[in-house]
Amino acid sequence: MSVSKKFIQQLILFDIFVALSVTCDVVFSSGVGDGNIKCLQTELEALLSFKRELLDVRGRLSSWGNEGFNQDCCTWRGVQCDNQTSYVIRLDLRGPSGLNASVATAPLIGKISPALQELKQLKYLDLSYNRISGGIPDFLGSLSKLEYLNLSCVGDDFTTVPKLGDLSSLNTLDLSYNDFLSVNNLEWISRLYQLRYLAIRYVNNLNSSVYTWLFKLSNLTHLDLSGNTLYGQIPDAFWSMKSLKHLDLSRNALGGGFPRCLGNSSNLKLLLLSSNNLDGQLPEIMNNLSCVSHSLEYLNLEENHIGGSLTDIVAKFASLRELRLGRNKLNESIPGAVGKLPSLVLLDLSWNKITGSVPDLFLLSSLRELYLSHNQLTGVTESIGRLSKLEKLYLDFNQLEGTIAEAHLSKLLKLRELDLSYNTQLHIRVSSDWIPPFQLDLIRFTHCKLGPQFPNWLRNQNNISELEFSASGISGNVPSWFWEQLPGLTFLNLSYNDIGGNVPDLSKKMTDLLCIDLATNKFTGPVPRFPTSVITVDLSNNMFSGTISFICDNFDYLGYLDLSDNRLSGELPHCWTLRSIVHLNLGTNNFFGEIPDSIGSLQTMGMLHLQNNHLTGELPQSLANCKKLRVINVQSNNLSGEIPEWIGSNISDIIIVILKSNRFSGSIPSTICQLKELQILDLSENKISGIIPKCINNLTAMTEEESTMHQIKSWYFQVDDQGEVKINASYDETAVLMWKGRQFEYSSILGMVKSIDLSSNNMVGEIPVEITSLVGLHGLNLSSNNLTGSIPLRIGEMRALNFLDLSINDLTGEIPASLSQLSHLGVLNLSYNNLSGRIPLGEHSLTFNNRSYIGNHGLCGYPLTETCSLEELPRDLMLSDEDEFITPEFYISMGISFISAFLGVSALMLNRRWTYGLLRY
Ligand SMILES: *[C@@H]1O[C@H](CO)[C@@H](O)[C@H](O)[C@H]1NC(C)=O
Ligand SMILES: *[C@@H]1O[C@H](CO)[C@@H](O)[C@H](O)[C@H]1NC(C)=O
Ligand SMILES: *[C@@H]1O[C@H](CO)[C@@H](O)[C@H](O)[C@H]1NC(C)=O
Ligand SMILES: *[C@@H]1O[C@H](CO)[C@@H](O)[C@H](O)[C@H]1NC(C)=O
Ligand SMILES: *[C@@H]1O[C@H](CO)[C@@H](O)[C@H](O)[C@H]1NC(C)=O
Ligand SMILES: *[C@@H]1O[C@H](CO)[C@@H](O)[C@H](O)[C@H]1NC(C)=O
Ligand SMILES: *[C@@H]1O[C@H](CO)[C@@H](O)[C@H](O)[C@H]1NC(C)=O
Numbered sequence: 001m002s003v004s005k006k007f008i009q010q011l012i013l014f015d016i017f018v019a020l021s022v023t024c025d026v027v028f029s030s031g032v033g034d035g036n037i038k039c040l041q042t043e044l045e046a047l048l049s050f051k052r053e054l055l056d057v058r059g060r061l062s063s064w065g066n067e068g069f070n071q072d073c074c075t076w077r078g079v080q081c082d083n084q085t086s087y088v089i090r091l092d093l094r095g096p097s098g099l100n101a102s103v104a105t106a107p108l109i110g111k112i113s114p115a116l117q118e119l120k121q122l123k124y125l126d127l128s129y130n131r132i133s134g135g136i137p138d139f140l141g142s143l144s145k146l147e148y149l150n151l152s153c154v155g156d157d158f159t160t161v162p163k164l165g166d167l168s169s170l171n172t173l174d175l176s177y178n179d180f181l182s183v184n185n186l187e188w189i190s191r192l193y194q195l196r197y198l199a200i201r202y203v204n205n206l207n208s209s210v211y212t213w214l215f216k217l218s219n220l221t222h223l224d225l226s227g228n229t230l231y232g233q234i235p236d237a238f239w240s241m242k243s244l245k246h247l248d249l250s251r252n253a254l255g256g257g258f259p260r261c262l263g264n265s266s267n268l269k270l271l272l273l274s275s276n277n278l279d280g281q282l283p284e285i286m287n288n289l290s291c292v293s294h295s296l297e298y299l300n301l302e303e304n305h306i307g308g309s310l311t312d313i314v315a316k317f318a319s320l321r322e323l324r325l326g327r328n329k330l331n332e333s334i335p336g337a338v339g340k341l342p343s344l345v346l347l348d349l350s351w352n353k354i355t356g357s358v359p360d361l362f363l364l365s366s367l368r369e370l371y372l373s374h375n376q377l378t379g380v381t382e383s384i385g386r387l388s389k390l391e392k393l394y395l396d397f398n399q400l401e402g403t404i405a406e407a408h409l410s411k412l413l414k415l416r417e418l419d420l421s422y423n424t425q426l427h428i429r430v431s432s433d434w435i436p437p438f439q440l441d442l443i444r445f446t447h448c449k450l451g452p453q454f455p456n457w458l459r460n461q462n463n464i465s466e467l468e469f470s471a472s473g474i475s476g477n478v479p480s481w482f483w484e485q486l487p488g489l490t491f492l493n494l495s496y497n498d499i500g501g502n503v504p505d506l507s508k509k510m511t512d513l514l515c516i517d518l519a520t521n522k523f524t525g526p527v528p529r530f531p532t533s534v535i536t537v538d539l540s541n542n543m544f545s546g547t548i549s550f551i552c553d554n555f556d557y558l559g560y561l562d563l564s565d566n567r568l569s570g571e572l573p574h575c576w577t578l579r580s581i582v583h584l585n586l587g588t589n590n591f592f593g594e595i596p597d598s599i600g601s602l603q604t605m606g607m608l609h610l611q612n613n614h615l616t617g618e619l620p621q622s623l624a625n626c627k628k629l630r631v632i633n634v635q636s637n638n639l640s641g642e643i644p645e646w647i648g649s650n651i652s653d654i655i656i657v658i659l660k661s662n663r664f665s666g667s668i669p670s671t672i673c674q675l676k677e678l679q680i681l682d683l684s685e686n687k688i689s690g691i692i693p694k695c696i697n698n699l700t701a702m703t704e705e706e707s708t709m710h711q712i713k714s715w716y717f718q719v720d721d722q723g724e725v726k727i728n729a730s731y732d733e734t735a736v737l738m739w740k741g742r743q744f745e746y747s748s749i750l751g752m753v754k755s756i757d758l759s760s761n762n763m764v765g766e767i768p769v770e771i772t773s774l775v776g777l778h779g780l781n782l783s784s785n786n787l788t789g790s791i792p793l794r795i796g797e798m799r800a801l802n803f804l805d806l807s808i809n810d811l812t813g814e815i816p817a818s819l820s821q822l823s824h825l826g827v828l829n830l831s832y833n834n835l836s837g838r839i840p841l842g843e844h845s846l847t848f849n850n851r852s853y854i855g856n857h858g859l860c861g862y863p864l865t866e867t868c869s870l871e872e873l874p875r876d877l878m879l880s881d882e883d884e885f886i887t888p889e890f891y892i893s894m895g896i897s898f899i900s901a902f903l904g905v906s907a908l909m910l911n912r913r914w915t916y917g918l919l920r921y
Helices: 002-023 041-052 114-118 138-142 187-191 208-214 236-240 282-288 312-316 336-340 382-386 456-460 480-485 597-601 621-625 670-674 694-698 769-773 793-797 817-821 843-847 888-908
Strands: 054-056 079-081 088-092 108-110 124-126 148-150 172-174 197-199 222-224 231-233 246-248 253-256 270-272 298-300 322-324 346-348 355-358 369-371 376-380 392-394 401-405 417-419 425-429 442-444 466-468 475-477 491-493 498-502 515-517 522-526 536-538 543-546 560-562 567-571 583-585 590-594 607-609 614-617 631-633 638-642 656-658 663-667 680-682 687-690 713-719 725-732 735-739 742-746 755-757 762-766 779-781 786-788 803-805 812-814 827-829 834-838 858-860 914-918
Touching: 041 054, 041 114, 114 138, 187 208, 282 312, 376 401, 456 480, 597 621, 670 694, 694 769, 769 793, 793 817
Parallel strands: 088 124, 124 148, 148 172, 172 197, 197 222, 222 246, 231 253, 246 270, 270 298, 298 322, 322 346, 346 369, 355 376, 369 392, 392 417, 401 425, 417 442, 442 466, 466 491, 475 498, 491 515, 498 522, 515 536, 522 543, 536 560, 543 567, 560 583, 567 590, 583 607, 590 614, 607 631, 614 638, 631 656, 638 663, 656 680, 663 687, 680 755, 687 762, 755 779, 762 786, 779 803, 803 827, 812 834, 834 858
Antiparallel strands: 054 108, 079 088, 713 725, 725 914, 735 742
């Protein structure tokens, strides 16, 4: 499925991006130009030859003078000369890293010229993030003065691996992000006996064989092998690398615990082992590390399978500044000993199974960041308020009870980020004239008991950039000062409260706003104006009224706009300046008139919801330009005309088409069969005539029993001036579907639902046998048409069917015995046709009562009262051998669990429709 594939690609890109974005702020250091230095002629020529071999895509080398031009190469960009001898000592040509790094945006592309050998005094060479072709030449090994060499991310299609073992002065080597490297030919690195700093991160072919030469490098101080495929136990030979200060083995597949160290001569300061398969017990691991307890400052064991609890042993690690143990299996409560780490600045225990209260941590006199999210903590004492240096406090997703009062917060002078969300029994009670001692930057009280009053103490907070009070029991109006005093607000979420009042024009008041979610409240008045940089606007389910002329402001990044369920009216505007719109929902309002042609200019649009309005006319032909459309829902309007052919011929990736309850006429165009991704087709309650096209078996997604996706996920971005993604957001598409006669809202599993509803039209002809190829279909509703002929014999092949309604047609003949094979069927309606013969006695037909069959004069047998004559004895009374006898209750419960599986998950998704990736450098 292209959507899910795309999604995966995005994820990968995103992952790479996160991985690369750590240190990409430095791009080029310009040469230190001292007027007195003149570069040496031989070196100038060498640099020019070097330049000649390269394609300089971004003009990075434009200051490298061509003949007769700037002859002082020491002033060229990226070049630095020795201020005494004028030799070139530094060449810094680092390319930009980022989302599109490595390939498309590499500024320099081409071969490394042998002329580079002329720079005999070169000490520093950085070619990272360029695209070097033809491999890393061995002649680089003759640069005997070279101390720093950065070849990170320079290419991936080389056949040779460099052999630079002669670089006798080299102390820093970075070979990260190069897929061409293979662990088999890196042994030369072990001859670099001056090497102190070695980074080989994210190289596909680096596995545990690396140890055979690695441990010869006993002088290393920094070793970074993160993001590779090291597996097995961590060898204890690491302990014999006595100089090692920084060891990063994160993101590998290392198992076991950490080997026990002996003596205490190791000086390890930083140990990163996050995202491995370590599965020991924490006390044991800490014990094994005790020889570095005096030196260790940073320990990261996040995302492993470590069990046990933080024992008193941690108190030995008196130098610890950062302890990250998140995403493990730690349990029990936090011992008081943690409170005795005087240097600890950051403690992260989030995503574990820690119980009990947040203990007295007031001895953590240096603590600035405390992350205890996603645990099972039940209480928090006032002692937390004594952490006077605390800047970030995350207690979200616990089971905290009781009240957070002023006393908890009154001494947190430095607090900037406070997240208490999803502690549904936690009351936040402070007096309305309280003046907090801190200025918050981020505050999240989603699903806490905060209301009913809008918190007045926010009045003195002027720096908030992210505020989330969703579902926190607030009612009444937002006080007007609120809109005035938070000019730096970027995220605002007040959804699922009982808040009313008007929202003022925010375009000048909150110029940094990126996301505003006021959904499901009682806001009234006109839709406010927003700053044009906004990316998410959700005002759904309120009482906003008036027109939507604000759409004509130039929105560059607005990706998600949901104005559904309001009292908006008027004609849809003609100016659509939503250049990045992905999701547009104007449903359930009072819009009238025609859908303007100009809507076709929204080329990025993936989801269009215009349902439940009074729109008239035809679907504009211009929509054929919206090639990215995945979902179109215009249900319950007064639209007319034929179902446009472009739905299949121009837009091929559409997943959901809902045209229900309009006045569409004509027949179903066969182009609809080209929709390989189509999962939901609802044309019910129109005036559609003609036959069901035989090509219906071309609807590939419906012919597949498996769904490759759960959600229909969409992504949208905001990019900065350099074209780098500044923020990205994703959300799960939602649709309200009729299912077994009731309306359900699907979100998190929408991507799995497959159904066809052509009911209440004027369709004629037979049900094409091809329909039985749609074995992935969960619902098929052809009721209330003029269909004739018999029910396809092989209907039993549509094994996923939960819902089958063929009622109120002119179907004749017998009910195919294969129908009894539909073991998931929860609703069957064949009533009011001309069917005849005995109702097949499949085991599960017992589930249905006579209402499934009435109005067919020729039918007989259970559950109808008409008994069958002898000739009407069923031909295959016998169940096939492999069918076990299953009680009717079983099927009923199956039906119920199917529905509750649907509903259960989507209820959880409430308020969590978006996911943001904030990429701030
Ligand atoms: C020359 O370079 C050395 C080392 O880079 C530096 O310490 C010194 O300050 C420089 N001298 C002048 C005059 O710039
Ligand atoms: C090598 O360059 C990359 C960026 O291009 C940088 O992230 C990395 O830290 C550098 N390596 C070293 C050892 O300086
Ligand atoms: C460690 O460094 C010293 C001093 O530079 C050097 O003599 C020795 O050979 C190095 N050892 C190794 C194993 O590289
Ligand atoms: C490591 O990878 C290399 C190259 O892919 C392979 O030849 C070698 O067998 C692997 N070694 C181990 C221990 O898995
Ligand atoms: C159905 O699919 C087949 C094979 O992919 C193709 O040849 C045919 O043209 C398709 N029919 C329609 C109406 O799209
Ligand atoms: C990344 O590259 C693709 C194709 O080369 C381009 O369409 C896209 O705009 C680029 N994105 C950024 C953020 O530069
Ligand atoms: C469908 O059948 C009904 C009732 O028999 C009839 O009134 C109507 O004209 C038929 N429609 C078509 C399109 O045949």
